[in-house]
Amino acid sequence: MARYRAEGLWQGRSLPVELMAAARAHGERTALITPEVHWTYAELSATAARFAAGLLARTRLRPGDAVMFQMGNVAETVVAYLGCLLAGIRPVCTLPQHGTREIAVLARHIGARGLVLQADFGRGQLPDQARTLLADGAVEEAVVVRGEVFGTAVGYDDLLSAGATADPAALPYHALPPEGVAVFQLSGGTTGLPKIAPRQHEEYAYNGALWARTLGWGEGTVVLYPLPIMHNAGVSLALQPALLSGATLVLAPSADTGTLLDLIERTRPQVLPLVPPALAIRLLEEPRSHRTDLSCLTDFVVGGQKLALEVAERLRDELGIAVRQKFGMAEGMFLLTPPGATEWLRHHTVGAPLSPLDEIRILRPGGDEEVPDGEIGELCVRGPYTIRGYYRAERHNASAFTPDGFYRTGDLARRHRRDGVVAYSIDGRIKDVINRGVEKIHADEVEDLVMRHPDVANVALVAMPDPVLGERACAYLVMEPGRRPLTVATLGAFLLGEGLAKYKLPERVESVESLPLSNVGKVSKKDLRQDIEAKLTAETA
Numbered sequence: 001m002a003r004y005r006a007e008g009l010w011q012g013r014s015l016p017v018e019l020m021a022a023a024r025a026h027g028e029r030t031a032l033i034t035p036e037v038h039w040t041y042a043e044l045s046a047t048a049a050r051f052a053a054g055l056l057a058r059t060r061l062r063p064g065d066a067v068m069f070q071m072g073n074v075a076e077t078v079v080a081y082l083g084c085l086l087a088g089i090r091p092v093c094t095l096p097q098h099g100t101r102e103i104a105v106l107a108r109h110i111g112a113r114g115l116v117l118q119a120d121f122g123r124g125q126l127p128d129q130a131r132t133l134l135a136d137g138a139v140e141e142a143v144v145v146r147g148e149v150f151g152t153a154v155g156y157d158d159l160l161s162a163g164a165t166a167d168p169a170a171l172p173y174h175a176l177p178p179e180g181v182a183v184f185q186l187s188g189g190t191t192g193l194p195k196i197a198p199r200q201h202e203e204y205a206y207n208g209a210l211w212a213r214t215l216g217w218g219e220g221t222v223v224l225y226p227l228p229i230m231h232n233a234g235v236s237l238a239l240q241p242a243l244l245s246g247a248t249l250v251l252a253p254s255a256d257t258g259t260l261l262d263l264i265e266r267t268r269p270q271v272l273p274l275v276p277p278a279l280a281i282r283l284l285e286e287p288r289s290h291r292t293d294l295s296c297l298t299d300f301v302v303g304g305q306k307l308a309l310e311v312a313e314r315l316r317d318e319l320g321i322a323v324r325q326k327f328g329m330a331e332g333m334f335l336l337t338p339p340g341a342t343e344w345l346r347h348h349t350v351g352a353p354l355s356p357l358d359e360i361r362i363l364r365p366g367g368d369e370e371v372p373d374g375e376i377g378e379l380c381v382r383g384p385y386t387i388r389g390y391y392r393a394e395r396h397n398a399s400a401f402t403p404d405g406f407y408r409t410g411d412l413a414r415r416h417r418r419d420g421v422v423a424y425s426i427d428g429r430i431k432d433v434i435n436r437g438v439e440k441i442h443a444d445e446v447e448d449l450v451m452r453h454p455d456v457a458n459v460a461l462v463a464m465p466d467p468v469l470g471e472r473a474c475a476y477l478v479m480e481p482g483r484r485p486l487t488v489a490t491l492g493a494f495l496l497g498e499g500l501a502k503y504k505l506p507e508r509v510e511s512v513e514s515l516p517l518s519n520v521g522k523v524s525k526k527d528l529r530q531d532i533e534a535k536l537t538a539e540t541a
């Protein structure tokens with residue numbers, strides 16, 4: 001930390017202090033566009049300050065408290081996020097898709113007291129969830145930031161009017177320690193020990209400013225973001241870098257291609273800072289993309305999942321798009337195709353880390369020695385915006401980080417020296433995670449819940465290849481003797497009842513007599529992945 005400060009990377013100021021300084025500097029520029037709003041920096045920051053003051057006046061939440069977020073891509077989410085920061089309250093970046101059990105587990109682990117929700121999200125299920133969470137004592141305060149207010153919850157308009165006369169100079173953010181936790185991001189699942197990435201003020205602000213600088217953002221830059229804005233990727237590739245650099249953030253309410261093309265036509269963004277391969281494929285398949293003028297898009301950054309060479313080439317040939325790639329994670333480190341990189345580097349690697357003080361080691365899996373360039377090993381990372389440990393997870397941290405603080409990502413990678421550049425490719429993973437169109441499904445979380453089913457004797461969840469989403473989850477089930485096999489529907493209904501988010505549900509079920517074992521006696525997921533791959537190939541032949 002001392003080095004990051006001494007070299008001027010960390011500025012010794014809290015994240016909201018940096019954001020408010022940028023808001024003052026860019027006052028009349030457009031900060032935020034959604035299909036509903038068009039706000040300047042002055043409007044957005046003033047609304048966020050009212051929200052902050054209202055939060056402290058109308059609720060029992062106090063600086064230092066954490067609040068769970070269940071908000072979609074709407075302007076109020078940005079207000080609530082900034083407002084919490086200004087009030088010294090820490091957002092926990094959960095998603096509106098998370099179920100009651102997931103929110104409760106995470107809230108208890110962090111000690112969060114509040115819940116910020118969008119009552120009109122999806123099918124309108126969040127108020128019911130919030131009631132349960134309040135009744136169970138998982139949270140004490142609910143704030144409805146959009147949609148109809150219920151029961152004891154406090155509403156957005158109420159907060160804004162309560163905060164209308166407050167003096168922004170008196171808000172708690174002026175006194176926050178820069179090394180303190182600003183925001184909690186999520187990493188792992190929610191059975192077993194939750195893996196929460198505590199993002200500190202200085203490093204998170206640096207992360208955003210660095211991303212903006214690396215991509216050359218500033219006055220006139222328009223950034224379009226179509227994925228969940230509260231994900232770490234949304235916060236640190238779009239929201240924070242845009243608002244720290246004076247750019248305009250265009251928030252798409254969904255990643256639906258029609259919505260996206262509408263917003264591209266209307267706002268002419270130069271940057272899509274994160275396009276998952278699944279979305280790139282949907283854009284290629286959408287006839288309207290081929291008629292839309294996409295020439296404004298100078299930075300089309302694909303990431304979150306392995307990009308197939310064929311997709312990169314089709315984007316080039318059919319839409320005239322020269323992709324850049326990005327690799328990143330809630331724990332911090334980002335890699336990005338450097339500017340001016342050759343096509344080989346753009347198509348075959350995820351580029352290089354952003355910061356001169358980022359460090360990468362490719363270690364022999366399970367060991368501590370580095371592998372030679374070009375050889376596959378585990379990607380291990382350390383740097384000025386990478387966490388040093390998960391929150392309240394001492395024992396887990398001892399194995400998740402090397403003794404000298406490198407985070408073992410669980411991803412497999414190679415270092416390439418080519419065209420005068422050092423760049424990295426991602427070549428698989430050793431962690432037991434399914435990457436479904438960039439949403440991560442932690443196998444152990446789903447398996448633990450499946451095992452609660454009285455008819456199930458054993459289960460293994462594995463990734464099955466999917467041409468669009470990259471991977472989907474397939475559950476191999478061993479049933480108790482005499483029990484009827486579960487189907488996708490019956491297993492899904494059971495898991496939803498256990499509070500699992502819908503996107504994590506297995507999309508195929510295979511009933512087997514027993515699970516194959518490796519030579520050390522563990523379930524061989526490799527064999528299961530090969531089995532499901534062979535079945536899918538046979539079925540499509």
Ligand code: AMP
Nearest residue numbers: 303304305306326327328329330411426
């Ligand atoms: P998250 O913390 O949800 O952002 O997930 C981070 C994980 O996503 C990484 O550890 C990788 O497993 C995966 N990931 C992110 N970007 C890429 C990429 N460009 N290629 C392959 N995997 C990626």
